[in-house]
Amino acid sequence: MDSDPITEVAKASGKIADAVKVPDEVKNEVLLPAATSIGGRLGRFFKRNQVNQRASEIVEEQFLEQLSKEASLYFNNHPSATLDEAKERLIYKQIDDSTYSIDNDDMRTLFAKLIAHTADKNTNTDISPHYSQVLSNLSPSTAQLLLSMSKNSYTPMLETADPREIFIQLDRLPSSIQNTNGAIDQLASLGLIELDTLHVTERATLLEAFIAKVNQLNQNQYRLGEITFTEFGNSFINSIK
Structure with missing residues (x-):
């Protein structure tokens, strides 16, 4: 079975929860045993990409980790979810676009859901780079x-x-x-x-x-x-x- 990045994140969940306001459903999910292998593979985008230099300067590490956990959680919630490797570059862009509002709980959740839908072959047919650009232009209240x-x-x-x-x-x-x-x-x-x-x-x-x-x-x-x-x-x- 593939190693699961969510498991590694769970080991540090106590520290992260102190630094970030984490929704209860997400916090509980992180403390549970490792999610399915395919959901863990989604988390690797966040590890391997490292976003980019500009985003790394904007986003504190705990917010990026939290986005990874939420996206994996929403992906795993779809029983028939199938990871689409071809959407790798698009997911990188979405992570980058999220940096402008990732410190807001509501906006981080919306980006996590967008990433989860993009990663799933069953739900990503119409999703283009424009989607994350539009979301990044919305304030939390407008969203x-x-x-x-x-x-x-x-x-x-x-x-x-x-x-x-x-x-x-x-x-x-x-x-x-x-x-x-x-x-x-x-x-x-x-x-x-x-x-x-x-x-x-x-x-x-x-x-x-x-x-x-x-x-x-x-x-x-x-x-x-x-x-x-x-x-x-x-x-x-x-x-x-």
Whole structure:
């Protein structure tokens, strides 16, 4: 049976857990006996690549180790996962791109899931170098907003004119209306979402809360719209779930 890098990481897990805020499910997995051989082989990317000189200066070793453990964990969670050796260089790029936000727990988890999907022949068909580049451009709050919107078939939107602001409603409750502070424009520019006119006749029940919001802002000029995911946006979301 191949030696498993996760086993070596587990020996130092106590020290790493003190230095990094580790999710309980990941911490427990590290303390268990060695994962399957194929999951361990995924971990070798992190050992052999050494990222690159620039990334090594940015990323503290414990964060890179944690990314390795999380990616291996998510890979092992797919019973039929098959390691795709041909994606080696793409995984190296994803590790490199992760260095800009690897110290954030949520972003590290998203990169770990992207790497796990990329390493698996069953889930990497559409994943290109662009995916990790897009993820590296998202702040943790914008990434979480994107994930929240992905739960809906569409997201109602209200755009004011002066000053220009975009509000969205994540669910039926008026309390879910929030100012996106430029995040919608960024997500649209990355090709993840598209903005369209709200289908008033079909979704009229959503208008009352938005109009009340406009009155609260004393806005005379506004438009109601809806946000949907592009084909690329849906594929991107699937790669980080």
